[in-house]
Amino acid sequence: MHLTGAPLILASSSPRRKALLDMIGVVPDEIIPADIDETPLKGESPRDLALRLAQGKAQKIAQDRSKAFVLGSDTVVGCGRRILPKAEDEQTARDCLALLSGGSHRVYSGVALATPDGKLLARICETRVKLRRLDNAAIEEYIASGEWHGKAGGYAIQGLFAKHVISIIGSHPNVVGLPVYETWNLLDGAGWRKP
């Protein structure tokens, strides 16, 4: 099958993923968010969840768009075997920050590419993040910013929260939502070419 010229669809509602793709010169032809159930399976590890959901998002859109490349991704914050939720309310964000305060945790992003010749390729990327201890005042200051909303683990490293990050080991864009190195390798290896 001839893959050159096949369109690229980003299966994501995240403006950060679009911006990270732009950063490496990849402009999707279309953006179609994939609405899938993101509930972890019983006993599922954070890594397995990120990979499964990235694959699920790519597959869901590829069902109807089999002649395109479809890129899906998912970011999960893990503290040991524990999977932290995406913070949709203040209390969830507070609980996440209290748990992560003063320690190291891991952020996993899965990236999956469905190809026009029917393959589903996937990669997982892991970044370790070490945080300073956050007292109540620091947590409440961050809660008031609202930047935690919709973010896995209740924080966004690409904003105000950066001042609490002592160090990271691994990829920074992976924490923001898209591991650009792995993403580019998938696209390039699968034969996607810039139009």
Ligand SMILES: Cc1cn([C@H]2C[C@H](O)[C@@H](COP(=O)(O)OP(=O)(O)OP(=O)(O)O)O2)c(=O)[nH]c1=O
């Ligand atoms: C840890 C962390 C997460 N996040 C974001 C990345 C993801 O957008 C979000 C995790 O939710 P995801 O389910 O991965 O993505 P999403 O719901 O935003 O978009 P879609 O499912 O449509 O692709 O948390 C940051 O922006 N910065 C961070 O530091």
